[in-house]
Amino acid sequence: MGLAKLGNYIVQSDARNFDGIYGEDAVVGLSTQKQMILTKADLNGVNLVSYKLFPPHYFAYVPDTSRRGDKMSLAYNSTENVYLVSSISVVFHIPNESSLLSDYLFMYFNRSEFDRYSRFHSWGSARETFSWEEMCDIEIELPSIDIQKKYVNIYNAMVANQQSYESGLEDLKLSIDASIEKFKHNEKRISLGEMIEESDIRNIEGDILVVHGVNKDKEFMPSVASGADLSKYKIVRKGQFACNLMHVGRDVAVPIALHKEDKPIIVSPAYFVFNLIDDSVLPEYAMMWLSRNEIDRYAWFLSDTNVRSGMEKKRFCEIEIPIPDIQKQKALVEMYNVYIERRSINEKLKQQIKDICPILIKGSLQ
Numbered sequence: 001m002g003l004a005k006l007g008n009y010i011v012q013s014d015a016r017n018f019d020g021i022y023g024e025d026a027v028v029g030l031s032t033q034k035q036m037i038l039t040k041a042d043l044n045g046v047n048l049v050s051y052k053l054f055p056p057h058y059f060a061y062v063p064d065t066s067r068r069g070d071k072m073s074l075a076y077n078s079t080e081n082v083y084l085v086s087s088i089s090v091v092f093h094i095p096n097e098s099s100l101l102s103d104y105l106f107m108y109f110n111r112s113e114f115d116r117y118s119r120f121h122s123w124g125s126a127r128e129t130f131s132w133e134e135m136c137d138i139e140i141e142l143p144s145i146d147i148q149k150k151y152v153n154i155y156n157a158m159v160a161n162q163q164s165y166e167s168g169l170e171d172l173k174l175s176i177d178a179s180i181e182k183f184k185h186n187e188k189r190i191s192l193g194e195m196i197e198e199s200d201i202r203n204i205e206g207d208i209l210v211v212h213g214v215n216k217d218k219e220f221m222p223s224v225a226s227g228a229d230l231s232k233y234k235i236v237r238k239g240q241f242a243c244n245l246m247h248v249g250r251d252v253a254v255p256i257a258l259h260k261e262d263k264p265i266i267v268s269p270a271y272f273v274f275n276l277i278d279d280s281v282l283p284e285y286a287m288m289w290l291s292r293n294e295i296d297r298y299a300w301f302l303s304d305t306n307v308r309s310g311m312e313k314k315r316f317c318e319i320e321i322p323i324p325d326i327q328k329q330k331a332l333v334e335m336y337n338v339y340i341e342r343r344s345i346n347e348k349l350k351q352q353i354k355d356i357c358p359i360l361i362k363g364s365l366q
Contacts, residue, residue, distance in 0.1 A: 003139045003141055005137065005138070006105075006137075006138040006139075007136025007138075009099060009100045009105075010059075010094055010135075011092060011093060011094075012090065012091065012092045013053070013055075013092060014091070015053040016049065016050060016051065016052060016053065016087075017051045017052075017084055020048065020049055022048065022051075022082065022083075022084050024043045024048070026082065026083050027039045027048070028075075028084070029073075030060055030061060030062055030074060030075045031073060031075065032071035032072065032115075033354070034074050034076070034106070034110045036075045041086075051084040051085065051087060052085050052086070052089055053082055053083075053091070054077055054083040054084060054089075054091055055082050055093075056077050056081065056082070057076075057093060057102050059074065059075070059102075059106070060074070060085045061073060061075075061130075061135075062086075062088065062089055063088070063089075063090055063131060063132075065119050065122045065128055065129065070115060071115045071119075072118045072119075072130065074109055076102065076103075076106040090132055098145065099145065100142060101145065101152055103152040107152070108357075110354055111358040111361065112358070113358060118130040118134075121134045122134075143364045143365055150364070151360045151363060151364045154360060155357070158352075158353050159353060161349075162346065162350060162353060165346055165349060166346050169342050169346055172335070172338065172339050172342065175335065176332065176336055179332050180289075180292070180332075183322040186322075188323060189320040189321065190278070190320065190321060190323050191317060191318055191320050191321075192321065193317030193318065195277060195278035195281050195321075196241075196277060196278075197274060197275060198272065198274050199235075199236075199240055199273045200273065201234065202232060202234060202235065202269075203230055203231055203233045203235055203266045204231050205231075206230055206231045208235060208265065208266045209230065209266075210263070210266065211230065211265070211266055212236075212242075212266070212267055213244070213255075214244050214255040214257045214267070216253045218255070218256055218257050218287070220242070220259065223268075230266060232269050233267060233268065234266060234268070234269060234271055235273075236259045236267055237259065237264045238260065238261060238262055239258075239260075239275060239276075239283050240258075240259050240273060241258055241274050241275065241283075242256070242272070242273050243256040243272045243316070244256075244271055244272075245313060245316055246270060246310040246311075248299050248310060249310060252296060252300045253296040253299075254295060254296055254311075254316075256291075258284065258286075272313055272316070280326060281321070281323055281329070282326065282330065282333060284333045284336075285329040286321060288332070288333060288336050289321050289322075290319075290321075295319065299311055299319070302315045302316075302318075
């Protein structure tokens with residue numbers, strides 16, 4: 001066991017999609033969580049011939065590190081499919097795994113220590129980059145191939161368990177979506193305006209100091225209202241909704257959340273706060289419906305065209321929701337709550353896998 005230059009084991013690849021075999025569905029992005037993700041780029045009319053091929057068991061990373069929260073955007077293609085990545089990405093692989101396993105190298109990359117190293121060794125002015133030369137210059141300590149296999153097997157077993165759990169999660173999501181589609185076509189629709197009333201109660205006494213905003217994930221989040229007059233802020237009580245209609249067009253989403261805690265909170269005076277007045281509709285069911293991507297896209301379509309790209313309150317209240325009987329709502333809400341809980345567990349499993357990478361690397365070297 002000793003230190004060796006990583007460049008002795010890896011080879012860069014510059015194969016392009018020149019023949020146009022692979023289309024938009026093959027394009028992936030590279031996340032700072034070291035995963036392949038759906039690309040955020042608008043590919044409408046984009047010529048993909050210059051995109052780089054990202055074959056199975058290859059690595060790809062984005063050299064620019066200055067705008068990614070001090071983390072490297074990198075992924076390992078552990079599938080059997082060929083993908084495409086942007087031409088600015090660096091693609092490479094290990095041609096001979098007799099001394100270094102690809103899976104072991106991915107564990108090495110999947111550590112905060114590597115992120116710190118790559119950021120520290122990035123160079124440039126407007127954009128700092130971690131070049132291919134810097135990648136090759138990494139000194140890596142390698143245990144024997146048998147020890148690498150031992151720790152890779154531990155890692156892959158954890159990944160397999162997480163993926164199995166995630167597969168069951170997707171099956172549950174499909175069941176929920178099927179029920180929603182059934183309601184959409186078979187149940188009477190009621191507009192939001194018919195089932196809600198606006199709440200404009202202000203924090204006049206100033207006794208509520210917990211200020212929140214609402215993010216695109218439909219969740220309340222702490223907000224810093226530096227120097228603001230909190231007496232003008234709106235109170236949100238348990239069972240009430242808060243919605244930031246000003247950002248619908250900008251976010252291509254409806255930033256809306258249902259307050260479920262006993263203690264009231266306050267939100268910006270610009271927020272639309274409301275509660276249900278129709279007893280035939282569960283707040284959790286309404287929130288579930290308003291959380292759908294279809295609603296986000298529809299609301300974005302209805303947004304105005306001013307600088308803020310906001311959505312008029314009147315247009316928001318025109319959104320219709322299919323209302324099944326209360327028992328069906330309860331059953332679907334319970335199923336949805338199970339899905340949310342399991343989704344949270346799945347994210348924790350992913351984080352545990354990431355957290356164990358430095359432990360496995362350290363264990364393999366002792």
